[in-house]
Amino acid sequence: MKSVIENNKVYFKGINALRFFAALIVLVSHVELVKEGLKVNHIYGNSSILANFLEMLGPTGVTFFFVLSGFLITYLLLCEQTGTQKINIRNFYLRRMLRIWPIYILFTLMAFFLLPKIDFFYHYYLSPQLANHLGVKLTMYLCFIPGFVLAFYKSIPWAGHLWSIGVEEQFYLAWPWLTKRFSNRFFLSAIVLIITLKAAAVFYISLNQTSSDWWLKQVLAQSKFECMIIGGWAAFLLKNNRLDRICNWGVKYLLFWVTLIFALLIFIPTALNDVLHILLSPLFVLVILGFIFSKKLKWAEHPIFIFLGNISYGFYIYHMAVIVLVIKLMPNAINYWCANNFGGNLVINVLYYTLSVILTIFIGGLSYYFFEKRFLKYKGKFAIVKSGK
Numbered sequence: 001m002k003s004v005i006e007n008n009k010v011y012f013k014g015i016n017a018l019r020f021f022a023a024l025i026v027l028v029s030h031v032e033l034v035k036e037g038l039k040v041n042h043i044y045g046n047s048s049i050l051a052n053f054l055e056m057l058g059p060t061g062v063t064f065f066f067v068l069s070g071f072l073i074t075y076l077l078l079c080e081q082t083g084t085q086k087i088n089i090r091n092f093y094l095r096r097m098l099r100i101w102p103i104y105i106l107f108t109l110m111a112f113f114l115l116p117k118i119d120f121f122y123h124y125y126l127s128p129q130l131a132n133h134l135g136v137k138l139t140m141y142l143c144f145i146p147g148f149v150l151a152f153y154k155s156i157p158w159a160g161h162l163w164s165i166g167v168e169e170q171f172y173l174a175w176p177w178l179t180k181r182f183s184n185r186f187f188l189s190a191i192v193l194i195i196t197l198k199a200a201a202v203f204y205i206s207l208n209q210t211s212s213d214w215w216l217k218q219v220l221a222q223s224k225f226e227c228m229i230i231g232g233w234a235a236f237l238l239k240n241n242r243l244d245r246i247c248n249w250g251v252k253y254l255l256f257w258v259t260l261i262f263a264l265l266i267f268i269p270t271a272l273n274d275v276l277h278i279l280l281s282p283l284f285v286l287v288i289l290g291f292i293f294s295k296k297l298k299w300a301e302h303p304i305f306i307f308l309g310n311i312s313y314g315f316y317i318y319h320m321a322v323i324v325l326v327i328k329l330m331p332n333a334i335n336y337w338c339a340n341n342f343g344g345n346l347v348i349n350v351l352y353y354t355l356s357v358i359l360t361i362f363i364g365g366l367s368y369y370f371f372e373k374r375f376l377k378y379k380g381k382f383a384i385v386k387s388g389k
Helices: 015-037 049-084 089-117 134-142 146-152 160-181 184-208 211-222 225-239 244-252 254-267 270-293 303-310 312-329 332-339 344-382
Strands: none
Touching: 015 049, 015 270, 015 303, 015 312, 015 344, 049 160, 049 225, 049 254, 049 270, 089 134, 089 160, 089 312, 089 344, 134 146, 146 160, 146 211, 160 211, 160 225, 160 312, 184 211, 184 225, 225 270, 244 254, 244 270, 254 270, 303 312, 303 344, 312 344
16 A cells, blocks of 8 residues: 555556556547548558557547546545545535536537637538537537437537547446445446446347437447446455455566557457457556556656646547647648658658647647646645545
8 A cells, every 4th residue: 555645645656657648549549530531541441450450549548548537536535435434425526527627618619619610620521510400419518428429410520539528427427426335246236237238238229220229329338337347346456455466466467468458459359349348447457556556667657757647638638639730730841742752651640640649748738737727726625535746
């Protein structure tokens, strides 16, 4: 526990680096998706190993965020319950609102009202359909059920990835109320129940093949609550000192777990894609524990990674729009030179990826220091258990 508690605060070493890496692989996955939406040469949708790998990176990064979020928030709730014999539900929701809502709502309004007015944010397929049921779609986004837009309508250009934020907010409506019943049996029952119900519903829909049920299949595919429960289960076991052996496995075989995760993304059959998140979640727990307790990963606590971890939420929110900016605003002279020289396409793509990462970090940093921190300074007032350095 000495690795987790410092100066009477809960602090998990290496988590900031993990946050950034997860956001980074989502961005890498979405570059090809954005290129496809802008009618730029891309490999998205091809049957090549590289294309399939890049396509799977995005969902993998989101799955990791789900596991990590469940782990961190559950641990803090358990610490609060231990210290005060109760959980202040009101303060929990206020903390979530102050951290999540400001830039989520800001970017949602941008995606609905600002970006559509700028020509180079035009998506050849999605933009013409944006005005259809606009009020309903906006209401769904502002009510934190953006996944329902994906289920009933077409995605909002450059804001479809916000579905994952909605899933987390939906999950945490109930989660603090359930902490009073935390036990091994509770976690196992919750995981098995959710997976069983989802599997039964998907099986039923697949047998009937009715378009009217398609929305339900979409919502179920998005609502990966079991990932957050697995993360919360790990937090429960860690808080109760019942993870010593698994922590040792995480530290000792960390490189193996990371390699296994990437191997699954490359070699797992397409038919198992719908259950990949269940296979990955326990592996992500091992990686998280490995980073927290390893004494060899001092680089993960470098101030650069602390900074990148702090801005990772903004990095995730803005990255799709930033990729569009990079692709559209890259000078024509650079595109022309790259296209007419050896390795032209490779150079262009390296620039797309590199500049997208750099500019997203820059914009995420501006957002964090000049917008988000205005709300975060109030967040600490509602924290019973302090976290971070």
